[in-house]
Amino acid sequence: MAVQAVESAITRPVFGPAVALSCRECGERVPLGPVFACAVCFGPLEVAYDFDLPAGDPEALRRRIEAGPPNIWRYAPLLPVPADVADSPNLNPGFTxxxxxxxxxxxxxxxxxxxxxxxxxxxxxSFKDRVVAIAVEAARAFGFTTLSCSSTGNLAGAVGAAAARAGFRSCVFIPHDLEAGKVVMAAVYGGDLVGIEGTYDDVNRFCSELIGDPLGEGWGFVNVNLRPYYGEGxxxxxxxxxxxxxxxxxxxxxxxxxxxxxxxxxxxxxxxxxxxxxxxxxxxxxxxxxxxxxxxxxxxxxxxxxxxxxxxxxxxxxxxxxxxxxxxxxxxxxxxxxxxxxxxxxxxxxxxxxxxxxxxxxxxxxxxxxxxxxxxxxxxxxxxxxxxxxxxxxxxxxxxxxxxxVAAGPTAVIRPSLDAFRAAGL
Amino acid sequence: MSVTVRIPTILRTYTSGQAEVQAAGATLAEVIADLEARHSGIAARVLDDSGRLRRFVNVYVNDDDVRFEQGLETPTPDGSAVSVIPAVAGG
Structure with a gap:
């Protein structure tokens, strides 16, 4: 019920030029909302646009973009975000x-x-900051309070960091045996990090089930119920x-x-x-x-x-x-x-x-x-x-x-002397 | 054979909002047929016109993806848990 109330309050400017979600598989269109799979065929929903841009004047649009901030928000007119998105607290990724x-x-x-x-x-x-930035804006619009995801590592860190900056709680899920660097990157931002005993596909399945359970109420899963927006990044x-x-x-x-x-x-x-x-x-x-x-x-x-x-x-x-x-x-x-x-x-x-x-x-x-x-x-x-x-x-x-x-290390370890360096043959 | 079937949010219009329902059948195909008898219209959402699982539907029987098992002929022993999940999540 909470989701329906939020949906009815959504006005188009919140999502910029986005006008609907459209099923990539069968073409079914539904209103913009926190849904990700087509109710007719289970196909993926993606954002459909009506770009309100100066017709026949691409040079003007190019200039407008080039005058924008040095991050993804220079392309805000082409994304499902409000025009003033750059003023919101986020990580301002992109333009790498x-x-x-x-x-x-x-x-x-x-x-x-x-x-x-x-x-x-x-x-x-990682590139995940791009997709998360768009998902955060959608999460704000839908009134979610917790950001979540299934992740192979990079996304968990991106969600944790974006949530910290934007003022969301975060709880992210990863396979329990990821690389140490990614685990630390995901944990350091202060949100909850949960290791799942299984593969990424097991984690993904778990999140898909959690989203339909009262335990997941009020949660925005960036790559599940916010996936249509997230992907646009x-x-x-x-x-x-x-x-x-x-x-x-x-x-x-x-x-x-x-x-x-x-x-x-x-x-x-x-x-x-x-x-x-x-x-x-x-x-x-x-x-x-x-x-x-x-x-x-x-x-x-x-x-x-x-x-x-x-x-x-x-x-x-x-x-x-x-x-x-x-x-x-x-x-x-x-x-x-x-x-x-x-x-x-x-x-x-x-x-x-x-x-x-x-x-x-x-x-x-x-x-x-x-x-x-x-x-x-x-x-x-x-x-x-x-x-x-x-x-x-x-x-x-x-x-x-x-x-x-990558098992890389020193070419040689030597005493601090010229003789030792010479002997190393470098 | 009585099994518990976990229903995804987008199919709960067919189950009066229930997240879990009971069904009977010795195989997944029989379970889906029984689901259809109890909740008319649900089978056409899960199966395509040829009667195969839609490509964007994942079905698990006791944590096993049926695509790694015997598909619609995967056995569903008494007490099994069947989970139907949209495949378009993740990444």
Whole structure:
């Protein structure tokens, strides 16, 4: 009943240009509310817009965006948030560096321009700050008092931090055996952190059940009942990449795939920029990257299937270890529609790719970044990714969170003497 | 075989708001058929036109995802707990 009362009080400006939720599967439309699955077919609901923007004058909109704050709120006119969102207490994520990666390009044989979108620069050092920022605004609008999520680690930290800043209680759920860096990052902000004895998919199932129970009353689960809003945050990756390339769509983008939400929203963001005339309408190819130990989407792509068969994850890339990816079928659709692909690499290749990115560009990626760089290398080697085209690779998190994955240490330990240094042969 | 079925919020319009209902059947298919008999219309929400589980529905029998078991033919022993959950969460 509380939710119904909140829904009736919602006015359109709270959600900016958003006008409804629409089922991606069957097209059913429902009012904006804290719902995530279609009541007709169980398909995912996503935000539908009526952009109130100056028609036929993309240059004016580009100038308006460029004059905005150096974070995702410069794109507020394209997001389900109020126009004055930048005044609300939040972490102001985004506008991270797009690094021209010439050294890495030489190693991989890419000649058309290679860039790394380095989202480790976000407030809690992963892209999750983007999606959480949008979910927090929705949580405010719906009157929730507790923020929650199921998480493979990065999201738990992002929710904890955003809740602390915005004045929500937080209670987040993770698999009990995550990397120490991610556990500390999730716990330090003072909210409740609960380890679940099981995989991420078990955690996700638990949260889905909790949401329908009185125990979860008044809780906004950013990636469950707020998921339609949350997902929109990933569009800002597409907006930023294009703006940072001089309002141009890259030819190829390599995106990590866990649930697949990020990849689908990057595609949505690119289509919006084209529809609004902010970028030239030209072909682009989107590639998905998974770890071999959790590669249900990659296996489906390579097998020619349009259904993703769930798997039991076994990989060091824990931030991508979702065995039953919610948006997997849409990742397949997008990869095929755009002429891209979905590929996977072994854990050894992930570690090697982390080291490759670090030694060539000075970027220390978490395992998910190792997956995208490793898959990029594999796609080039197999002739699937065109090295003569402009390519952007996503690094979605900071290597400091997954230190255990990379066994790095001193080249030598010596006495503080010139003789000892000479003897070390360095 | 009597089992307890956990109903997601979006299907509770079919169960008069109840979060848990009882049903009978030796397999998941039989349980869903019995649910339909007791709560008309609910089967069409869970199954597609071909009678298969919709791709965005997860069903668990005693904590096991039926996609890793025998799908609709997964046995539902007496006292089992069946949980129906939207698949579009997480990530």
């Amino acid at each position: 560096k797009l690094v021209r990666a010439d050294n890495l390009a030489r190693e991989l044989g890419v000649t058309g321009g290679l860039y790394v979108k380095d989202d480790s620069g976000n407030p809690t050092h 990933s569009k800002t990756l597409a907006y930023e990449i294009c703006e940072q390339l001089g309002w141009r769509i890259p030819d190829q983008i390599v995106v990590p795939v866990a649930s697949g939400s990020q990849l689908t929203k990057i595609d949505k963001g690119l289509k919006e920029l084209i529809a609004l005339g902010l970028v030239e309408d030209r072909p682009y190819r989107i590639f998905g990257a998974q770890a071999a130990g959790c590669s249900p989407v990659s296996q489906a792509f390579k097998g020619g299937h349009d259904v993703v068969r769930p798997v039991k994850p076994d990989t060091i890339a824990k931030s991508l270890a979702i065995g039953n990816p919610a948006d997997g079928p849409y990742v397949l659709d997008i990869a095929r529609r755009t002429g891209g692909a979905v590929e996977d690499v072994t854990d050894a290749e992930v570690v090697d790719a982390i080291r490759l990115l670090a030694r060539t560009e000075g970027i220390f990626a978490e395992t998910a970044g190792g997956v995208t760089v490793g898959v990029t290398r594999k796609l080039v080697e197999h002739g699937v990714l065109d090295p003569s085209l402009t390519t952007v690779v996503l690094n979605t998190g900071d290597g400091l969170k997954t230190l255990d994955a």
